[in-house]
Amino acid sequence: EVQLVETGGGLVQPGRSLKLSCVASGFTFNNYWMSWTRQAPGKGLEWVASITNSGGSTYYPDSVKGRFTISRDNAQNTLYLQMNSLRSEDTATYYCTRGLGVDYWGQGVMVTVSS
Amino acid sequence: DIQMTQSPSVLSASVGDRVTLNCKASQNINKYLNWYQQKLGEAPKLLIYNTNNLQTGIPSRFSGSGSGTDYTLTISSLQPEDVATYFCFQHNSWPLTFGSGTKLEIK
Numbered sequence: 232e233v234q235l236v237e238t239g240g241g242l243v244q245p246g247r248s249l250k251l252s253c254v255a256s257g258f259t260f261n262n263y264w265m266s267w268t269r270q271a272p273g274k275g276l277e278w279v280a281s282i283t284n285s286g287g288s289t290y291y292p293d294s295v296k297g298r299f300t301i302s303r304d305n306a307q308n309t310l311y312l313q314m315n316s317l318r319s320e321d322t323a324t325y326y327c328t329r330g331l332g333v334d335y336w337g338q339g340v341m342v343t344v345s346s
Numbered sequence: 347d348i349q350m351t352q353s354p355s356v357l358s359a360s361v362g363d364r365v366t367l368n369c370k371a372s373q374n375i376n377k378y379l380n381w382y383q384q385k386l387g388e389a390p391k392l393l394i395y396n397t398n399n400l401q402t403g404i405p406s407r408f409s410g411s412g413s414g415t416d417y418t419l420t421i422s423s424l425q426p427e428d429v430a431t432y433f434c435f436q437h438n439s440w441p442l443t444f445g446s447g448t449k450l451e452i453k
Binding site: 266275276277278281290291292293326331332333334335336337338339 | 380390392395401433437445446
């Protein structure tokens, strides 16, 4: 069974940093691209970042480019999202998702950016 | 960026009805279109991938079709447990984008 378990969320002040982690199990992690997707409270879904299976290439929308960094440790079956210079508009539930086609989702972790 | 427009934003139908949800892309997405179901308080779940492929474990009353810029999700016989918000998603080109969702209710 595919499982994606996110940790690291919480309350953070604007301008500060936070790092999310996602531990994957139930599939061969290094065979898959991985992504992060977020959902602001009561809002729709927004793709945040993707990384190739080797970690050699990463992709971001303009809304987070230069502030967020996706990375992975294939030996530990773990995906990361380093979020810097956080803004109030980054407040959302962040989901770890498998593949470019986003077939499996974690349960999500809440990030609140507020003073 | 490719804009994904879903219609209607809210749909109310009766149990047993055939229901059609629409998703229109601002440019050709070559059938790289997925549909997700999100129930209240839960993570989204993949229903259909690449326009018309049913994800494992999803009931056969769900089906997808389309090409180019226009895509549809059909529920052949609406069930009470289908109450949810449905999102479309294109993974043809960067940045990847979602539709704003259709909220499906039971009359």
